[in-house]
Amino acid sequence: xxxxxxxxxxxxxxxxxxxxxxxxxxxxxxxxxxxxxxxxxxxxxxxxxxxxxxxxxxxxxxxxxxxxxxxxxxxxxxxxxxxxxxxxxxxxxxxxxxxxxxxxxxxxxxxxxxxxxxxxxxxxxxxxxxxxxxxxxxxxxxxxxxxxxxxxxxxxxxxxxxxxxxxxxxxxxxxxxxxxxxxxxxxxxxxxxxxxxxxxxxxxxxxxxxxxxxxxxxxxxxxxxxxxxxxxxxxxxxxxxxxxxxxxxxxxxxxxxxxxxxxxxxxxxxxxxxxxxxxxxxxxxxxxxxxxxxxxxxxxxxxxxxxxxxxxxxxxxxx
Amino acid sequence: xxxxxxxxxxxxxxxxxxxxxxxxxxxxxxxxxxxxxxxxxxxxxxxxxxxxxxxxxxxxxxxxxxxxxxxxxxxxxxxxxxxxxxxxxxxxxxxxxxxxxxxxxxxxxxxxxxxxxxxxxxxxxxxxxxxxxxxxxxxxxxxxxxxxxxxxxxxxxxxxxxxxxxxxxxxxxxxxxxxxxxxxxxxxxxxxxxxxxxxxxxxxxxxxxxxxxxxxxxxxxxxxxxxxxxxxxxxxxxxxxxxxxxxxxxxxxxxxxxxxxxxxxxxxxxxxxxxxxxxxxxxxxxxxxxxxxxxxxxxxxxxxxxxxxxxxxxxxxxxxxxxxxxxxxxxxxxxxxxxxxxxxxxxxxxxxxxxxxxxxxxxxxxxxxxxxxxxxxxxxxxxxxxxxxxxxxxxxxxxxxxxxxxxxxxxxxxxxxxxxxxxxxxxxxxxxxxxxxxxxxxxxxxxxxxxxxxxxxxxxxxxxxxxxxxxxxxxxxxxxxxxxxxxxxxxxxxxxxxxxxxxxxxxxxxxxxxxxxxxxxxxxxxx
Numbered sequence: 149x150x151x152x153x154x155x156x157x158x159x160x161x162x163x164x165x166x167x168x169x170x171x172x173x174x175x176x177x178x179x180x181x182x183x184x185x186x187x188x189x190x191x192x193x194x195x196x197x198x199x200x201x202x203x204x205x206x207x208x209x210x211x212x213x214x215x216x217x218x219x220x221x222x223x224x225x226x227x228x229x230x231x232x233x234x235x236x237x238x239x240x241x242x243x244x245x246x247x248x249x250x251x252x253x254x255x256x257x258x259x260x261x262x263x264x265x266x267x268x269x270x271x272x273x274x275x276x277x278x279x280x281x282x283x284x285x286x287x288x289x290x291x292x293x294x295x296x297x298x299x300x301x302x303x304x305x306x307x308x309x310x311x312x313x314x315x316x317x318x319x320x321x322x323x324x325x326x327x328x329x330x331x332x333x334x335x336x337x338x339x340x341x342x343x344x345x346x347x348x349x350x351x352x353x354x355x356x357x358x359x360x361x362x363x364x365x366x367x368x369x370x371x372x373x374x375x376x377x378x379x380x381x382x383x384x385x386x387x388x389x390x391x392x393x394x395x396x397x398x399x400x401x402x403x404x405x406x407x408x409x410x411x412x413x414x415x416x417x418x419x420x421x422x423x424x425x426x427x428x429x430x431x432x433x434x435x436x437x438x439x440x441x442x443x444x445x446x447x448x449x450x451x452x453x454x455x456x457x458x459x460x461x462x463x464x465x466x467x
Numbered sequence: 468x469x470x471x472x473x474x475x476x477x478x479x480x481x482x483x484x485x486x487x488x489x490x491x492x493x494x495x496x497x498x499x500x501x502x503x504x505x506x507x508x509x510x511x512x513x514x515x516x517x518x519x520x521x522x523x524x525x526x527x528x529x530x531x532x533x534x535x536x537x538x539x540x541x542x543x544x545x546x547x548x549x550x551x552x553x554x555x556x557x558x559x560x561x562x563x564x565x566x567x568x569x570x571x572x573x574x575x576x577x578x579x580x581x582x583x584x585x586x587x588x589x590x591x592x593x594x595x596x597x598x599x600x601x602x603x604x605x606x607x608x609x610x611x612x613x614x615x616x617x618x619x620x621x622x623x624x625x626x627x628x629x630x631x632x633x634x635x636x637x638x639x640x641x642x643x644x645x646x647x648x649x650x651x652x653x654x655x656x657x658x659x660x661x662x663x664x665x666x667x668x669x670x671x672x673x674x675x676x677x678x679x680x681x682x683x684x685x686x687x688x689x690x691x692x693x694x695x696x697x698x699x700x701x702x703x704x705x706x707x708x709x710x711x712x713x714x715x716x717x718x719x720x721x722x723x724x725x726x727x728x729x730x731x732x733x734x735x736x737x738x739x740x741x742x743x744x745x746x747x748x749x750x751x752x753x754x755x756x757x758x759x760x761x762x763x764x765x766x767x768x769x770x771x772x773x774x775x776x777x778x779x780x781x782x783x784x785x786x787x788x789x790x791x792x793x794x795x796x797x798x799x800x801x802x803x804x805x806x807x808x809x810x811x812x813x814x815x816x817x818x819x820x821x822x823x824x825x826x827x828x829x830x831x832x833x834x835x836x837x838x839x840x841x842x843x844x845x846x847x848x849x850x851x852x853x854x855x856x857x858x859x860x861x862x863x864x865x866x867x868x869x870x871x872x873x874x875x876x877x878x879x880x881x882x883x884x885x886x887x888x889x890x891x892x893x894x895x896x897x898x899x900x901x902x903x904x905x906x907x908x909x910x911x912x913x914x915x916x917x918x919x920x921x922x923x924x925x926x927x928x929x930x931x932x933x934x935x936x937x938x939x940x941x942x943x944x945x946x947x948x949x950x951x952x953x954x955x956x957x958x959x960x961x962x963x964x965x966x967x968x969x970x971x972x973x974x975x976x977x978x979x980x981x982x983x984x985x986x987x988x989x990x991x992x993x994x
Contacts, residue, residue, distance in 0.1 A: 196621050196910050203616050234532035235683065236668075242531075245682075301715060308723045316719040317525070317726075319686055319709055414711045414720075416685040424530035424684050427874065 153464065156457050164450045168442060172224070175438040176217045179431045220435065230432040234425070239436050243421070247440065249320060250410075250417035253333050254402035257340040262395055265345050269352025269391075270384070274376050276357065284349065292346035299342050300412035303335045317414040336413040340406065344398040351394040355387035362386075389456035396452035404441040514971055520992040522703035522970075524981065525717045525726035529710035531684030536667035537655045538610060538617035543730065543980070546654045548687045548708055550984040552593070553657030553672025556584055556603065556636075557648050559895055561976035561983060563808050565648050569598065569658050569673065570636075579643040579930055584636045584651075591694045592660050593677040600631035605662025607638075610655055619655035621903070621910070643930035645937070649895045654984070675701025675988050684710050689987075702972070702991035718965075721746060727970050727992065730980050732963040733846065734792040745968035749982075750794055751975040754806045754893025754900075756959045757790075757798075757845040759838065759855070762915040763953040765885040771951055773830035778816060778955050779823035780859040786957045789854060790847040794963055798956030800949045802891055802900050803941075806959075806977055809897060809934070811942035813949060823862035835865040839880050843873035844888035851957065852888060882913045889913065890960075895978070897941050898929050905948060914953030921947055969993045 204210065223230055229239035268288070272281040291299065308316030318332045359365065360383055368378045407419030414420075418437060425433040457463055528543025537553065540546045556570040570584040590598040609615060611623035627639045638647060657672050670678035673696070676689030687708040695701050709726055711717040717729045718736065722743055732740060732748065741748055761768035761777065768774060783797040796804065799816055836859075840852040849870055856866040871880050871887075881889050894900040903909055906925055907917040921944060928940040948954065962980035966973055972990040976983030982990070 198613065199616050199618070199620050202614055206616075232532065235534045246531075304716070304719045309719050312723055315725050316723045317709065317711060317716060321680075321682060321686060411713050412716055414709065414713070414716050416682065420684065421531045424532050428530065428532040430532055 153457060156463070157454050160450050160453045160457075164446045167446055168439075171442040171446075172221060172435075172439055173217075175435050175442070176213075176220065179434050179438075180213055220432070224436075224439065229436040232425070232430055232433050234428045234430045234433075239433055243418070243433075243436060243440070245322065246416060246418050246421045249415065250403060250406070250419070252320075252329070253336060253340070253406070253415060253417060254399070256330070256333060257337045257344070257402050258399055260337065261341040261344050261398070262348065264341070265348035265395075266352050266391070268345075269349045269356065270376075270379055272349070272353045273356045273360070273379055273383070276353075281353075285353075288346035288349050291342040292344075294342075296339060296343045297408050297412055300336070300339045300409055303339055304412070307335060319414055320416065333415070336406075336409050336415055339409055339413075340402055343409075344401060348391075348394055348398055352387075352391050355390040356383045359383040359386045385459075388459045392455040392459070393452045396448040396455075400445045400448045403444045516702045516972060517991045517993055518702050518704070520703050520994075521705040521707060522987055522990060522992055523707045523709060523726040523728075524987055525709050525711040525720045525729045526981075527710075527712050527714070527717065527731045529684050529687075529708070529712070533683040534668055535670040535678065535681060537657050537659070537663065538615060538619070538667065540655060541618055544687070544708060544710055545683075547730075547981055547984055547987075548678075548689075549654055549657055549672075550674070551676045551706060551988050552670065552674040552678050552689055553659065554674050555653070555656050555658065556586075556651045559649070559652045559978050559983070561974060561978070563806070563895075563978075565652070569603070570651075573648055575645070575647070575932070577932075579645045579647075579932055580640050582638040582640070582647050583632075584638070584648075585634055586636055587696070588634070590673050590696045592673055593671050593692055594660060596660055598658060598660075598673055600634065600636045602660055602662060603636045603658055604629050604631045605664055606656065606658050607636075607662070609662040609664050609667075617655055619653050622650045622653055622899070642926070644898075645929060645932050646896045646898045650899065652895060676706050679705075680707070686710070700985065700988040702989075703987070706987040708987070721965055721967050724967060726967070728964060728966045728981070728986055728990070730962075730964050732965050734790070734794045734963065737792060737794060737963060740965060747966050747970075747973075748963060749966055749973055749975070750961045750963045751977040752796060752804075752806055752959065753962050753977040753979070754804065754959070755891065755962070756802060756804070756893065756956050757848070757851070757888070757890050758802075759886070759888055759955040759957070760914045761953040761955065762885040764915040764917065767830070767832045767836070768885055768953060770830045770832065772826040773832050773836075774953060774955075775950075776823045776825075776827035776830060776862070776864060777836070777859070779819045779826065780862040780864050781855055781955060781957055782818040782858040783816075783957050784818070785858065786851055786854055790851050791958060791960055794961040795958045798958050800952065800954060800956050801945045802893075802904065802948070802954065802956065803897055803945055804959050806893070807897050807900075809938040809941050811938060811945065813942075813945060816949070818858060820862040823859075823864065827862065827864050835867040837867045837869060837886060839869045839871050839884050839887040841871040841873050841876045841880065841888065843876050844881075845890040845960075848888045855957075882911060897944075898925070901925055901944060902929075905952070916948070916952050916954075918947070918951075966990075 220230065227240065229243070231237060232239055232242065268284050272284045275281050304316045307313050314334045315332055318336050320329050320332050356379060365378060365382060368382050406417065407423060409415070410417045410419040422434065422437045425437070526544050526547065529545065530542070533542070533545045537549055540549065554568050556568060558566050558568040560566045569587050569590060571587050573582060573584040575582050586600045586603055592598055607623070607626070607629040610617040610619040611626055625641055625644055627641045630637050640647065660671055670681065675692055675695045677692045679690045680686055680688030689706045691701055691704050711720055714731070714733050718732070718740060720726045721729045737748055740746055761774055763769060778800055787793065787795050787797055797815065798804070799813055803810060838852055838855070840848045842849060852868045856868055859866045880887050891904065894903060902925065904911050904913060905916050905921065906912065907922050924940050924944050928937050928944070931937045931940065962977065964981055969992050970990050971993045973982060973986070978984070
């Protein structure tokens with residue numbers, strides 16, 4: 149590894165940290181302008197003014213915003229996310245099991261969807277413009293065009309209600325045996341796979357096709373290599389940067405964009421947790437979840453950038 | 468065919484189908500009367516409680532923000548779970564009468580200002596300690612403390628002090644209240660060790676199930692409490708509540724057998740669910756109602772003719788059919804219906820374009836009237852507002868509909884804007900309903916109905932121990948609200964729950980959804 153790469157990578161990471169800081173300001177500002185009031189939302193429609201006033205006082209809602217921002221940021225940097233206003237629980241410890249569940253689902257959805265998308269993409273290139281290519285593209289685009297709640301309900305209807313192969317609600321909990329857990333998440337993981345598949349597959353196909361125009365591919369063909377070997381050995385490595393980019397984008401989506409799937413399958417992940425706290429105006433939790441989501445997103449994008457840098461031979465072998 | 472017969476005989480036992488209808492149906496299926504009768508008796512036998520198993524409910528109304536502290540409860544799931552693990556002094560039964568629970572008996576002084584409750588002996592908390600009158604006093608103190616955040620603070624306001632006296636607990640009231648025992652059924656007022664003052668979220672009560680799982684917003688679970696004091700409930704070994712806020716997922720979970728019962732079946736899918744084998748719709752008339760509320764002190768609604776015009780311009784029958792799909796009954800512009808004790812029937816107000824137009828003209832108001840509504844105001848509130856708009860148009864009244872976001876509706880619109888859609892869950896007694904929302908000084912007087920004569924009647928009825936006299940006063944109060952109040956009540960909604968196959972012991976109880984809140988304790992799983 150030589151210095152231009154290290155320098156570039158360091159730049160990306162520094163930029164990422166700066167971005168996160170900016171996001172933290174945005175998140176804090178955003179949660180301040182939500183309509184309504186925490187105390188009212190916690191106590192609901194049947195709250196008396198006395199109870200409301202008491203609660204507001206004990207929650208410290210009467211201090212200026214910037215004081216609360218810096219106190220919050222300081223806490224976050226030392227690993228203290230504060231306590232939830234609504235339930236009084238420590239946020240870090242109550243988020244962790246939810247985050248674990250979200251990552252678990254995202255991991256298995258990724259394990260299925262990423263290799264599947266790339267293999268399908270390679271196949272589509274191998275048989276480009278033929279029947280196989282059109283079939284793969286058609287199916288993938290169809291599944292991606294359907295709204296995810298519709299895919300979710302279709303899966304529930306056929307596999308949970310009619311055939312009863314898998315449970316329609318994916319409640320997982322601590323101490324659940326591993327295989328039961330996998331069984332419980334089959335449907336949501338399938339739904340997620342169908343949602344993200346097309347994007348990655350199409351991108352793989354496009355990126356490789358782009359490379360296929362190059363002169364060295366022609367050389368390889370003239371050498372008499374088999375079509376699939378050309379794609380695998382010569383085209384794919386040179387198309388990896390855009391592919392990694394789109395894979396990371398979709399991985400981020402699997403973590404931060406699954407609210408709808410979580411609600412449909414009653415999966416106890418971060419999305420539902422966030423929604424619950426938004427409706428209760430539980431600002432510290434909303435901020436914490438927002439920040440975690442932003443961190444996941446930024447981190448995955450940094451990884452994509454770094455992968456692109458590392459995959460670039462010109463940067464790896466400077467003159 | 469035999470599946471259908473089993474199902475039908477179950478319906479007879481559950482009181483959903485008459486014996487005569489059953490025999491007729493059985494004959495149509497080609498079964499002899501003798502055989503059909505024997506089926507019936509075996510179904511009735513099957514209704515004796517079966518112990519064991521895990522009984523599961525899939526429910527709307529839970530969130531990750533819930534807590535085990537009864538003082539904080541305002542939504543369905545924590546409250547319903549609480550009914551399984553904790554108990555109050557008294558308990559309202561399915562027929563609306565008050566039954567003893569942790570209090571064995573009670574009585575009032577002649578002026579209804581001092582109430583004495585004899586506390587049951589030998590009842591154990593889940594932590595092994597015996598429940599004492601001191602625990603009862605501490606519970607009442609915690610929920611009536613002025614600094615308390617308890618949802619019961621409002622109803623505790625009329626209590627001056629609570630003292631233990633030997634085996635009894637004595638409530639001294641600031642003003643007479645013939646309904647005090649009813650107030651003590653409030654779900655917040657579950658008796659806890661030292662009132663829950665030591666650790667409000669520890670989840671210790673005297674109920675048939677002790678708390679074993681608390682993943683708020685996901686899963687709540689309980690295990691049969693071995694030393695529970697009575698044997699008419701607590702049949703399953705374990706109970707579980709799975710929070711399923713999405714209606715489609717909830718129905719699918721019932722159909723797929725992941726849960727045994729669900730709450731809040733949407734009226735529009737009831738007919739579809741009924742066709743699913745093994746699933747039974749459990750609907751019961753309740754006290755909950757949907758309302759359009761007009762502020763009696765804000766122009767143009769400060770004019771009674773305008774309010775009357777709006778009342779006559781509403782087609783209640785249409786709303787019951789199109790919004791509730793028939794699972795409810797028409798309202799009569801009061802918060803009270805026949806589900807309440809001491810109810811007196813009044814002439815039903817009907818859609819009357821002529822009267823509406825006449826009162827509208829008399830009010831002198833011209834131009835549109837703005838009605839605010841939202842998805843969260845009540846299920847179907849946006850559609851209901853549009854139907855209202857159409858029926859009002861037939862009377863020459865222009866209703867302008869403003870759809871507000873659900874987020875913040877209860878803090879920004881309800882009880883703030885002069886004309887909006889809302890709902891009420893109902894209260895155990897007329898006094899409580901009127902005190903909560905129609906008394907001049909009530910915080911939630913959401914129609915700004917401020918009438919001295921009404922307040923006087925309210926207090927008189929509250930202090931009146933003679934039932935007939937009370938009934939008469941309530942009838943007069945109802946008439947006043949109906950004819951001069953700001954509440955427009957299109958309908959009372961049924962509670963619609965559903966049970967899966969093998970659930971036994973369900974009886975209609977309109978005090979709350981899910982069998983008055985006791986479904987998991989009182990039902991069982993047929994093997």
